[in-house]
Amino acid sequence: MLKGDFNENMGRVFIIYTGGCLSAAAVLVLMSALGVSDHVVGIGFVLLTVLFYALMGLLARTRHAGEYYEAGRRVPALYTGMATAADWMSAASFIGMAGAIYAAGYDGLAFVLGWTGGYILVAVLLAPYLRKFGQYTVPDFLSARYGGKPARLMGIVVLATASFAYVVGQIYGTGIICARFLGIPFELAVFVGLIGILLCSMLGGMRALIWTQVAQYVVVIAAYLLPMILLSTRETGIPVPQIMYGEAMQHVAELQTQLGLTPDNLGINDRVNFFGLILCLMLGTASLPHVLSRFFNTPSVREARTSVAWSLLFICLLYVTAPAYAAFAKLEVYNHVIVPSLSAGPDWLAAWSKVGLMSLKDGVFSIDPDAVVLAAPEIAGLPFVVAGLVAAGALAASMSSADGLLLSIANALSHDVYFRLIKPQAETRHRLILGRVIMVLVALLAAWVASQRPAGILTVVGWAFSLAASGLFSALVLGIWWKRATNAGAVLGMAAGWAVCLFYIVATQKLGMAPWFGVKNIAAGLFGLPVSLGVTLLVSLFTKAPSQEMQDFIDSIRVPRGQVKMVPKTE
């Protein structure tokens, strides 16, 4: 079916996708109106979302990897920006972020700031130069700049561990949704969600992504905005939640004073962790290979910069709504649970208690941050289909991110490690089968880790950012901006930063080590970053300066015009 140029098909894909989503939603609304039970409607939303993704994958199946990159070279900056934003909005942004603000108040805003500001670093320090270099992946760049195999391998190690943590967060998110809406135990739901993810990536893979992401952005943001627009209208009379939530916050504060409860924290509390986390998330954004690889393939250097700018704009649209989501969710919890001092549990309370994310004991209501976004429509008494829509949006956001990440891990291991480093004479068919096997194994491992509930979604995804920042940021930025950075300096710097960060996370999380200076392990990059920077600088200064060919290569990627002067192949 969908053959030919991306731009020609854009309109059609858009209509199929949004039309499909709308009609699916309409069917479920109708079912609900005809008196079909909420339980069945909930199952319907989950199954239809998975089915829809599998179908889109099938439609786009005819295209192969080369064409995927080629397609990128013709997509205008606006669409690249939108597709990047869709890819970016994962379970962490959709399910986790508003919950963190709900629970921690001001301190939760570290996620809002950290996951947007990093794009400025991408635009200024990296994207245009990586685009001029132009060769597909971050390990490719590291290998070209830092003399081959060791740098490539170290890049892959960081990429694989960071992406793995990221995938665990996504699978955890799909597990929560499946457990709640299919009514099955969480440990089982994780694997059900996994089947959905694998089905989609096996059927379509990377090829499917570019076709659907632009349309997916619209659906995801609509699913996020709809309950907020409804609540803002109901509570304040004006349907602009991003402006009206100040009023909701004031209401909540008044109720808290009346009930003699401690008011929410709206100012800075823990400075070290707040700023430390922002820094890790920002530098991590500028180091995550699945974000950066998008900008290797824009039509031009100029478009690379503009694409980053558009990505940031589209991401900000969701992110300015997250604090509003938190504020209105809290107002509804006060209005419907705390003020009427609810005792007998409504249906949603029982359902969420079964997942283990909500409880009401002796008049004390508690809700896990990861349940806030998904449960808010029901708590507020909105029609159940709204809750279903939010769940479908969250599922779409988690599944697409998990797909892309699993594919990039599998590609890195089968293509970069097996083919490039171990067995260059491997047959294509052989490599493809190996890639699939690796993907299933990695996915199963990730699902198993997720089923152990290692931590909330945000913490797990936060580790991914700390690991990426500690491992790759110094090597990437210095590789472009500092000609003196040497092969040995970069490889040792990446290894040291990554190892310190990983050690801190594992030791504080699993081995009971006391935190250093009170830094939470989500901001482990606070130790990894200076180590990687220091090692890279020092070792570089004590080793022989890069060759003239290497300096010419760096000069050639710094200017938009002219040929890239590659250093003769060393691997």
Added chain:
Amino acid sequence: MAKDALTPENARRYWRETSRLMWLVLALWFLLGLGLHAFSNSLNQVVILGFPLGFYLAAQGALIGFVVVIFWYTRRQNRIDEDFNLSED
């Protein structure tokens, strides 16, 4: 500009301009992303439309600032590319 745009001298001057813009943007990034929020508790004394100002700046103000800075940067950098006759053919 008749001269060859890719002379080493021209490229060096181009890189100096580009670096200057980089530092300027990084300074703005630091201010909006980190520096500003150190004062959130004092800024919270001001309340507009129900929003304590410090909270608002972290929740929305800084994000709007980021978007403005990034689009401004792309325009400035494009102009530098053209001035040095180094934009793509």
